[in-house]
Amino acid sequence: MIKGFIFDLDGVITDTAELHYEAWKKLSDEMGWHFDRELNEKLRGISRMDSIKVIMDHNRVSLTDDAVVALSTKKNDIYVASLDTMTPNDYLPGAKELLTHLRQEGFLVALGSASKNAAKVLQQLNATHFFDVIGDGNSVAKSKPAPDIFLYASEKLKLQPNNCVVFEDAEKGIDAAIAGGFHSVGIGPAERVGHAEVRFDSMKEATFFEVKSFFSEFF
Known part of the structure; x- marks a missing residue:
């Protein structure tokens, strides 16, 4: 039953997909990485840390674990700030x-x-x-x-x-x-x-x- x-x-x-996209796009632009809506689709349903690894792999970028955590935190800060615009x-x-x-x-x-x-x-x-x-x-x-x-x-x-x-x-x-x-x-x-x-x-x-x-x- x-x-x-x-x-x-x-x-x-x-x-909240658009808010996530805008946050990843802003971070990627700051880092000089390629990020578009096609790549964004690959992030659907996966965690923030897995998402940044997908973006890094796509751009053939390798960073220290600490740097990856710092960047994912920065993306999250951008995203969380945008949540204040949401309503019922x-x-x-x-x-x-x-x-x-x-x-x-x-x-x-x-x-x-x-x-x-x-x-x-x-x-x-x-x-x-x-x-x-x-x-x-x-x-x-x-x-x-x-x-x-x-x-x-x-x-x-x-x-x-x-x-x-x-x-x-x-x-x-x-x-x-x-x-x-x-x-x-x-x-x-x-x-x-x-x-x-x-x-x-x-x-x-x-x-x-x-x-x-x-x-x-x-x-």
């Missing part, structure tokens, strides 16, 4: 409605995000009350595609993975859900999340009715 829902944050609940109007269409519906139906709900700033984002959205558990980049050591963040969330919910549905917009996120034994809902194009059990183009289409209909044998 499905008793819990676990949501990624960026690209599922809200879209910045939910992706359909996301708030789904969270509200799940609360009304009595399901357990967790966040499973690689972001270390998830709590701040939820606060800006006034969304914290929707979640029983917040799993973020501070909760586990291994980021997606390792299933650790989702396993952390399900453990805190006191549910088995097969009792939970994961909502993800990233290929690595769906990989993580599958690896952990979770049910999976992909949000986005087939070439990115088509290997999820069910896929929707956007959160607006991923209503509780549609999701429950697909997984009807588990409710």
Whole structure:
């Protein structure tokens, strides 16, 4: 039986992708590195430290560990400052409605995000009350595609993975859900999340009715 829902944050609940892109772009420009939207797509769903390594590999740059940490911290400072511009109007269409519906139906709900700033984002959205558990980049050591963040969330919910549905917009996120034994809902194009059990183009289409209909044998 499905008793819990676990949501990624960026690209599922809200879209901070543009803020991340602008922060990485600003840092890369300062460093004289190439960074564009095509390279930015490769950062979807992965941690900040993994992201800067992707950018460095692309630019064939090698730095000391301390320098990498300093630069990732600088990027984070740029990004966190931009979060102050977010408001409760910045939910992706359909996301708030789904969270509200799940609360009304009595399901357990967790966040499973690689972001270390998830709590701040939820606060800006006034969304914290929707979640029983917040799993973020501070909760586990291994980021997606390792299933650790989702396993952390399900453990805190006191549910088995097969009792939970994961909502993800990233290929690595769906990989993580599958690896952990979770049910999976992909949000986005087939070439990115088509290997999820069910896929929707956007959160607006991923209503509780549609999701429950697909997984009807588990409710």
